[in-house]
C-alpha cells in the first residue's frame with residue numbers, strides 16, 4: 001500500500017471516547033510525575049531508564065509534534081527548543097542526562113497547553129481521519145510511556161501512586177492445574193488488515209501461516225517453578241550459578257517478592273516476572289523445554305481463553321522481531337523500523353499496566369532479550 005496507509009485505520013473512535021481516554025492517560029502521567037518526592041527524579045544513568053522528567057517532556061513533545069505540528073519541525077511549538085530536547089530520534093539516550101531541561105512547572109504548563117488544544121479539537125465535533133489517527137498515536141504513545149513509568153518505578157523500588165490497574169484482571173480462581181495443550185496443525189492469520197481500527201506499522205499486513213502441531217503450557221511459569229530452577233543452581237558445579245532477579249529474595253528460609261517499594265510474601269502460584277528471554281531460555285534448557293514462537297503464542301492467544309490462563313505479563317517468544325512481507329513504515333518512522341535489527345525479540349500479550357484498548361492479539365511488542373525490567377514472563381512448549 002502507500003505511505004497513507006494510516007488513513008485506512010478506521011473505524012475511528014468517537015471524539016468522546018478519545019477525549020475520555022486522553023484525559024485518563026494524562027491523569028496517570030501527571031499523578032506519577034507529581035507524586036515523585038524531591039530527588040527521586042534524579043536517576044543514575046542506565047541503558048534501560050530515562051530521566052523521569054525527560055520522559056515526561058518527551059511524551060508531551062510527541063503529542064504536540066504529531067497532532068498539532070503535523071510532524072513538521074518548522075511548525076511552531078509551545079516550548080522553545082522542544083525538538084532538540086525531546087525528540088527521541090535526535091537526542092541520544094545518554095545525552096538525556098545532560099540536557100538542560102525546563103523546570104517541572106514549565107513542563108506541566110507545556111502539557112496543559114498541548115492537551116487543552118487537543119481537548120478543544122475533540123469537543124469541536126469535527127474530527128478528521130488524519131486527526132483521529134494522530135490523536136490515537138499520541139494517546140497510545142503516552143500509554144506506553146505510562147507503562148514504562150510503571151516498570152521504571154518497579155526497577156527503582158519507588159512507590160507506584162496509582163492504586164487501581166488500568167484493565168481489570170478477570171477472576172481466575174479455578175481448578176485448572178497447569179498442563180500442556182496439544183494444538184493440532186493450524187492455519188493462522190498473522191498480522192492485521194486495513195479498516196479494522198488502529199494498528200501499528202509492524203502489523204502490516206495480514207498473511208496466512210501454517211503452524212505445525214505443538215504443545216504449550218496452559219499457564220506461564222510460576223514463582224514456585226522458577227525457584228526450583230534457582231535452588232537447583234545454587235551449588236551446582238555443572239552450571240554457573242543463577243542469581244535470583246533483584247525483586248526476589250530469601251530471608252530466614254522464606255522467599256519474598258518486591259512489588260514497587262514493598263516486600264511481600266511470595267505467591268508461589270503467581271507467574272514469575274522480570275525474567276529476561278536469556279534467563280527464560282536457561283530455564284527451558286534445564287527443564288528440557290523451549291520458548292514458544294511468535295506464531296505459536298499468537299495461536300494460543302486466539303484460542304478459547306477457557307483452555308489456558310493469561311499471565312497478565314508480556315510473554316517472551318523465541319522469534320526475532322522482523323517485518324512482515326510488505327511492511328512500510330507509518331509517519332512515525334522510528335516506531336518499528338530501527339528495531340528490525342535482528343537483535344530484538346517479539347513479546348505477545350499485555351501487562352496489568354496496559355490499557356484495555358491496547359490488549360489486542362495482533363499487537364507485537366519487542367525488547368532486547370536481555371531486558372528483564374518490563375513486566376515480562378514466559379510460558380513453555382514441549383520440545
Ligand SMILES: [Fe+2]
Pocket residue numbers: 058062088141145
Ligand atoms: Fe517515546
